[in-house]
Amino acid sequence: MVTGRMGKLKRHEKLKNALQHEPFITDEELAAHFHVSIQTIRLDRMELKIPEQRERMKQMATQAYGSVKSLSQEEIFGELVDLELGKSGISILIAQKEMAFERNGIIRGHHIFAQANSLAVAIIDAEVVLTGEARLRYLKPVVIGDKIIARGKIMSSKKDKYRVEVITKVNGETVFRGEFVMVTKMRDEEGI
Amino acid sequence: MVTGRMGKLKRHEKLKNALQHEPFITDEELAAHFHVSIQTIRLDRMELKIPEQRERMKQMATQAYGSVKSLSQEEIFGELVDLELGKSGISILIAQKEMAFERNGIIRGHHIFAQANSLAVAIIDAEVVLTGEARLRYLKPVVIGDKIIARGKIMSSKKDKYRVEVITKVNGETVFRGEFVMVTKMRDEEGI
DNA sequence: TATATAATTAACACCAGGTACTAATACGAG
DNA sequence: CTCGTATTAGTACCTGGTGTTAATTATATA
Structure with missing residues (x-):
């Protein structure tokens, strides 16, 4: 031009x-x-x-x-500090200011969920793991700087479905509880 | 040093x-x-x-x-294309490769959740809105490139609690359904 | 111990993409 | 014509380098 x-x-x-x-x-x-x-x-x-x-x-x-x-894996999904594949795991996440509502510094719910959900995925010993259902309860608001510790445990399994419970705490206090039904898929299965 | x-x-x-x-x-x-x-x-x-x-x-x-x-609001939470404050809203999100499992290109569940949850927050007309409970159902996997359309509607409200339903579709097919119980808080309330 | 080899430092010319400053020139309006 | 703004020119200097040649220092090995 x-x-x-x-x-x-x-x-x-x-x-x-x-x-x-x-x-x-x-x-x-x-x-x-x-x-x-x-x-x-x-x-x-x-x-x-x-x-x-x-x-x-x-x-x-x-x-x-x-x-x-602020994009690194650990800082979004939490760091896996302990993992017994097929049984349980623990993830730690530090609440960053980017995760919060500007208005009040409270962490957006989906970050707590992301940590818990990723933990649920990580615990299960399978090629492909997807979330099927979930039931969440947010008990207390989490704020910037909080050290969020999520503990996940496989409660039961039936065929390709696993029920995982995740309890998330800050300073020893439970802030979130989630029950996940995770589905494992074989490779090349229909629908994917 | x-x-x-x-x-x-x-x-x-x-x-x-x-x-x-x-x-x-x-x-x-x-x-x-x-x-x-x-x-x-x-x-x-x-x-x-x-x-x-x-x-x-x-x-x-x-x-x-x-x-x-990769950071902009719209591409993380979805773009609000329609919003009737206090009633309903629609959000559109394009599934990016960063959101997927590398292994199979399926979008991680928490992104679908983030869109739905953010929409639920947006619909409610209050200073502070937090997620209290949620019930999620992932019906079909979403893959990279999909145009994810979430429709949210306030189903009922009682005092400071709102029940919001979000239905998420790709190509007309429902891929996700979530029921959220959202809690509104006054400023300076105890517990925050 | 002498000497070959590797590692380090030095010295110099040059480059891009500027800043900062001074001075000259062009041009239009009153 | 002259005043003021806009533009152009020229020079010195700066940072953070590259590229090259050469000298110095360490280290190892025969």
């Missing part, structure tokens, strides 16, 4: 737009694109308080680094 | 480790940390094929630019 010369104001608008869509472009490339000198672009950035390319990349990278961290 | 001098091999290991935890560190800082010259650090990076700081940042930033997505 060849953009002809234009007024300062218009260029400023287009500049902001261009950087939105292509944040890694250099002043040199911008100068060529807008048919102005590199100095003009620099002045433009100054006026618009847009940092240099390297700074822009740094910001994006820092942001990414902060959020990649 | 002051690290004394050490062999090349050990330094290489520590170097990789350090960069893992602090990817934005410069050669100069690394040289100071390991008490070697900056040239030694550069040679180390060459042998280990570790790119320079700017390149590392660029890679992270590029990655972030391509996948800012």
Whole structure:
């Protein structure tokens, strides 16, 4: 796209737009694109308080680094600290601020569920394990910083179905209880 | 932490480790940390094929630019496409590969739950809404790429408790059904 | 112990993508 | 014509490197 010369104001608008869509472009490339000198672009950035390319990349990278961290397995599903395959297991999860409602710092229910459900999956010794049914009871709110300890136990099993109970505690107090009916599937079974 | 001098091999290991935890560190800082010259650090990076700081940042930033997505609300909890506060709502979620078991591409149950639970929270017109109980039934596995549509409806309410039913479908077929008992709390209530 | 080999450090030229500052030039409005 | 804004030019300097050549230091091995 060849953009002809234009007024300062218009260029400023287009500049902001261009950087939105292509944040890694250099002043040199911008100068060529807008048919102005590199100095003009620099002045433009100054006026618009847009940092240099390297700074822009740094910001994006820092942001990414902060959020990649909050994505690691352990920090989403909890860390399996003890596992007796086919019998029971324990998972520990630290309640992060990203998991909470901003309003009140209470952890969203699905994180507690995710920990419990993943634990239920992990305990069962089979190729493919899916959740069939679940009955959950949230007893007390969990807040940011809480160390959430979930204990899971297989209560019974019948053919391909397992009943797993998970009790989740914070500071020794039960905050959640879940009963899961887990279903194991063979590979290449119909329906999948 | 002051690290004394050490062999090349050990330094290489520590170097990789350090960069893992602090990817934005410069050669100069690394040289100071390991008490070697900056040239030694550069040679180390060459042998280990570790790119320079700017390149590392660029890679992270590029990655972030391509996948800012993996964090956005809509893609985790689903997008609210219709909402009648106090009555019902609809949420759409596209099943991403990050949500699935690698083994078979089936979406982990807690994502389906998260969508349903968030929808239940959204429908209720109150300052603070928490999940009290839930009864879930997973009827069919959901796979990567599926467009998951959850419909929620308030079935009844009594004082501060609401019963919400969520039915989740893919291609018109019901894949999940959940009954939630949601509890609303006043601000500054005991227990929070 | 001498010497070969590996590891480290130094020195220098160069690059990208800037900042910061000064100065010159273009251009339109009054 | 002149004033003011906009633009362009030029220079010095900065960071965080690369690439190359060469010198120095350690270490091992015959």
